[in-house]
Amino acid sequence: MDVIKHDVLIVGGGLAGLRAAIAAAVEGVSVGLVSKVYPMRSHTVSAEGGAAAVVRTDTGDSLQLHFEDTIKGSDFLADQNVAEYFVQEAANELIQMEHWGCPWSREPDGSVAVRAFGGMSVHRTMFASDKSGFHMLHAIFQTSLKYDKIVRYDENFVTSLLVDDGRCQGVVAMDQRSGEFRLFTAKATILATGGCGRLWAFTTNGFINTGDGHGLAYRAGAPLSDMEFPQYHPTGLPGTGILITEAARGEGGYLVNKNGDRFLSDYIPSRMELGPRDIISRAEITEMEAGRGVPGRYGDTVMLDLRHLGDELINRKLPFVRELAERYIGIDPVHNPIPVRPVVHYMMGGVRTDIDGQSPLPGLFACGEAAQEGLNGANRLGSNSLTECLVFGARTGRVAARLAAQTPEASAAAIEALGADEEARIAARFGEATGDERVGQIRSDLQLTMERLVGVYRTGDSLKQAAEELRTLKERFTRVRVDDHTRVFNMELQAALEVDFMLEIAETVVAPSILREESRGSQARRDFTDRDDEKFLVHSLAYRTENGPQIEWQPVILTTESLTALPPAERKY
Amino acid sequence: MTESTIKLAVTRYRPGQDREPTVQTYTVPYHDDWVVLDALQYVKDNIDGTLSFRWSCHMGVCGSCGMMVDGTPKLTCAAFLRESYPREVRVEPLANFPVVRDLIVDIDDFMHKLSEVKPYIIREDLDSLPLGLGHELRQTPAELEDFKQFGMCINCMLCYSACPVYAMEPKFLGPAAIALAHRYNMDSRDQGRNQRMPVIGSSEGIWECTFVGECSVVCPKHVDPAAAIQRTKLATTNDWFKSMLMPWGNR
Numbered sequence: 021m022d023v024i025k026h027d028v029l030i031v032g033g034g035l036a037g038l039r040a041a042i043a044a045a046v047e048g049v050s051v052g053l054v055s056k057v058y059p060m061r062s063h064t065v066s067a068e069g070g071a072a073a074v075v076r077t078d079t080g081d082s083l084q085l086h087f088e089d090t091i092k093g094s095d096f097l098a099d100q101n102v103a104e105y106f107v108q109e110a111a112n113e114l115i116q117m118e119h120w121g122c123p124w125s126r127e128p129d130g131s132v133a134v135r136a137f138g139g140m141s142v143h144r145t146m147f148a149s150d151k152s153g154f155h156m157l158h159a160i161f162q163t164s165l166k167y168d169k170i171v172r173y174d175e176n177f178v179t180s181l182l183v184d185d186g187r188c189q190g191v192v193a194m195d196q197r198s199g200e201f202r203l204f205t206a207k208a209t210i211l212a213t214g215g216c217g218r219l220w221a222f223t224t225n226g227f228i229n230t231g232d233g234h235g236l237a238y239r240a241g242a243p244l245s246d247m248e249f250p251q252y253h254p255t256g257l258p259g260t261g262i263l264i265t266e267a268a269r270g271e272g273g274y275l276v277n278k279n280g281d282r283f284l285s286d287y288i289p290s291r292m293e294l295g296p297r298d299i300i301s302r303a304e305i306t307e308m309e310a311g312r313g314v315p316g317r318y319g320d321t322v323m324l325d326l327r328h329l330g331d332e333l334i335n336r337k338l339p340f341v342r343e344l345a346e347r348y349i350g351i352d353p354v355h356n357p358i359p360v361r362p363v364v365h366y367m368m369g370g371v372r373t374d375i376d377g378q379s380p381l382p383g384l385f386a387c388g389e390a391a392q393e394g395l396n397g398a399n400r401l402g403s404n405s406l407t408e409c410l411v412f413g414a415r416t417g418r419v420a421a422r423l424a425a426q427t428p429e430a431s432a433a434a435i436e437a438l439g440a441d442e443e444a445r446i447a448a449r450f451g452e453a454t455g456d457e458r459v460g461q462i463r464s465d466l467q468l469t470m471e472r473l474v475g476v477y478r479t480g481d482s483l484k485q486a487a488e489e490l491r492t493l494k495e496r497f498t499r500v501r502v503d504d505h506t507r508v509f510n511m512e513l514q515a516a517l518e519v520d521f522m523l524e525i526a527e528t529v530v531a532p533s534i535l536r537e538e539s540r541g542s543q544a545r546r547d548f549t550d551r552d553d554e555k556f557l558v559h560s561l562a563y564r565t566e567n568g569p570q571i572e573w574q575p576v577i578l579t580t581e582s583l584t585a586l587p588p589a590e591r592k593y
Numbered sequence: 594m595t596e597s598t599i600k601l602a603v604t605r606y607r608p609g610q611d612r613e614p615t616v617q618t619y620t621v622p623y624h625d626d627w628v629v630l631d632a633l634q635y636v637k638d639n640i641d642g643t644l645s646f647r648w649s650c651h652m653g654v655c656g657s658c659g660m661m662v663d664g665t666p667k668l669t670c671a672a673f674l675r676e677s678y679p680r681e682v683r684v685e686p687l688a689n690f691p692v693v694r695d696l697i698v699d700i701d702d703f704m705h706k707l708s709e710v711k712p713y714i715i716r717e718d719l720d721s722l723p724l725g726l727g728h729e730l731r732q733t734p735a736e737l738e739d740f741k742q743f744g745m746c747i748n749c750m751l752c753y754s755a756c757p758v759y760a761m762e763p764k765f766l767g768p769a770a771i772a773l774a775h776r777y778n779m780d781s782r783d784q785g786r787n788q789r790m791p792v793i794g795s796s797e798g799i800w801e802c803t804f805v806g807e808c809s810v811v812c813p814k815h816v817d818p819a820a821a822i823q824r825t826k827l828a829t830t831n832d833w834f835k836s837m838l839m840p841w842g843n844r
Contacts, residue, residue, distance in 0.1 A: 111726045
């Protein structure tokens with residue numbers, strides 16, 4: 021088996037992975053970047069609204085204000101030292117992106133423009149029209165091409181981490197082009213694999229967002245944290261789940277029910293359409309349950325009304341919204357409201373790391389959506405995540421590079437044995453798999469279970485039912501068949517490996533959701549409707565055991581260094 | 594009532610198994626809001642797990658799912674079955690690229706050409722510019738407009754697939770790479786034009802283009818690579834005249 025050596029190995033080529041790669045390359049170490057897709061296909065590309073930082077002060081903005089908005093948005097589950105570092109570094113990173121060519125939208129004087137976003141007290145979200153993620157991803161990917169220290173391995177699917185002598189020493193990956201397994205050894209390995217929205221049926225996430233990094237870390241013994249908090253975005257297009265950006269409301273759009281009422285006045289009158297996502301998604305569900313939704317082909321929706329913004333503003337600031345609505349549901353938002361409903365969008369939880377991106381498993385790091393470094397708590401604010409990818413991607417890349425420079429090479433013989441074992445495991449498991457279950461059918465049933473039972477509102481009973489159904493799905497998966505026995509681009513085998521991860525990750529979502537007997541952020545329990553700081557001002561940690569996840573709890577960090585900490589209080593807007 | 598169906602005629606090619614590409618026909622449910630990609634995924638999940646193709650975002654921005662649909666290069670996430678129904682839909686790998694397997698083509702050539710045109714901001718002070726609040730390089734909305742359209746390229750390869758010149762001369766840089774080079778040349782923050790011109794102005798650069806304009810017709814993002822090529826030709830000609838008339842100036 022071929023062995024490829026780097027100092028730092030990064031899995032995932034989206035915004036966080038590329039930022040980490042450049043940061044590590046600048047430190048002078050050799051960097052391998054492995055991704056199951058070409059970097060420009062990564063899901064960062066679908067982000068629309070923008071990236072938050074204190075880049076203007078004429079708006080009344082300050083680091084303290086961005087910090088407080090983030091903590092309050094998190095329903096006080098964010099680690100405050102991490103949020104503090106985040107707001108301090110945010111502007112540096114967004115201006116770095118500016119110097120790297122990101123076509124940020126501008127004010128007439130040439131300074132960067134900012135727009136309103138949910139849960140943000142002032143305008144602080146930089147944007148590139150309504151394709152911010154697309155432009156940031158292409159700018160940083162193209163910039164990465166000038167660093168000779170970065171070697172890319174596109175379309176390589178990582179199947180496991182190499183753990184030897186108590187350290188992560190790299191990965192085993194399947195090269196899709198040849199079907200060959202290869203070993204990538206490294207002194208530091210960074211997971212930047214994004215989210216796992218494809219656990220649910222109705223999601224804004226791309227087909228690739230199967231949580232592979234979560235699965236890799238979990239199987240290697242690292243804990244996944246706060247997985248009970250998937251974020252529901254309030255405005256997904258019915259049917260496809262395509263994202264209609266929050267910027268549509270940032271620019272002044274209204275959410276209305278079937279009576280044409282701006283119903284948020286009953287829920288969050290001080291912020292209305294610019295409230296945090298968890299609160300607005302719950303309000304939409306409550307309206308539909310009260311019979312005030314608008315019936316449609318794919319069930320009830322509420323309506324996003326942009327008509328009063330006019331076609332000039334829509335064309336200038338929200339052209340992609342218009343294009344998506346026209347193409348996929350045949351509605352021109354200049355003339356008609358857009359039907360929308362809550363849609364799974366982002367995973368607040370992830371591989372538990374410290375502020376440096378270091379996981380409890382030595383040698384293993386994570387950053388971006390794949391990580392739970394402490395920034396987002398129980399509810400992320402819109403436009404914090406693109407910035408998060410940059411701030412923590414950069415820090416993690418730097419720290420990993422410095423660690424790599426002082427770490428000796430791993431034992432080659434031990435590593436090669438691990439690689440051979442992994443190839444044999446996959447061959448034995450899927451090579452001759454001739455059961456009666458299809459990969460696609462199990463994936464689809466998993467997504468429907470999560471959709472039905474692990475939604476915006478949950479109960480202990482719905483979650484226990486979900487746990488039961490997951491057990492059945494795992495049992496069915498032992499009888500999965502793989503018809504494709506060729507090597508080149510065997511996407512059925514890759515799909516089987518993804519679903520294998522997904523079935524385990526789904527358990528790490530359900531298990532802490534059952535135990536967290538409170539409502540906080542995006543976890544809304546009908547049987548425990550209040551927040552309970554006495555018991556649950558803690559992060560969950562899910563460790564893998566043979567009998568499913570074992571859940572432990574870890575206190576939230578409530579202290580800061582220079583900004584003023586925000587003690588937990590009732591979350592009122 | 595029986596469910597409506599539609600036929601997909603899909604090109605198959607599995608190296609090591611098939612000696613040459615064949616066509617396989619699948620019958621799938623017809624929905625008026627399904628795109629070709631939905632139908633392909635239906636096949637993979639329910640009929641034939643061995644069919645391979647690339648996709649991710651399903652919203653026309655990741656650039657993964659370009660294929661020939663009824664003979665025209667298209668994003669299959671934006672090509673609706675209703676455009677063909679009730680006729681069968683013909684799905685083939687993108688033309689002008691080597692086929693790796695089924696509907697997956699080899700785009701290494703583009704990835705290499707993209708690197709060659711230095712698609713990033715070049716300026717001597719780039720790494721020493723101060724960061725943070727107030728330190729953006731100023732760029733007016735009009736300056737942004739000068740290049741923004743050429744930066745909308747999603748690297749989907751439809752333009753290469755439609756380009757008759759690339760079909761005949763694989764060394765031709767091609768529409769997307771030239772459009773991206775032009776995007777950086779036109780960016781007010783950039784000073785790297787002279788470093789890009791040796792590649793773009795070479796015989797395999799812009800001069801191969803005979804201005805057929807098919808690239809701009811098929812581009813799903815209205816990048817208009819043909820305009821980028823034309824403008825680069827003009828600028829290069831101007832440079833040549835300047836260097837002849839004023840050999841001492843503007844170096």
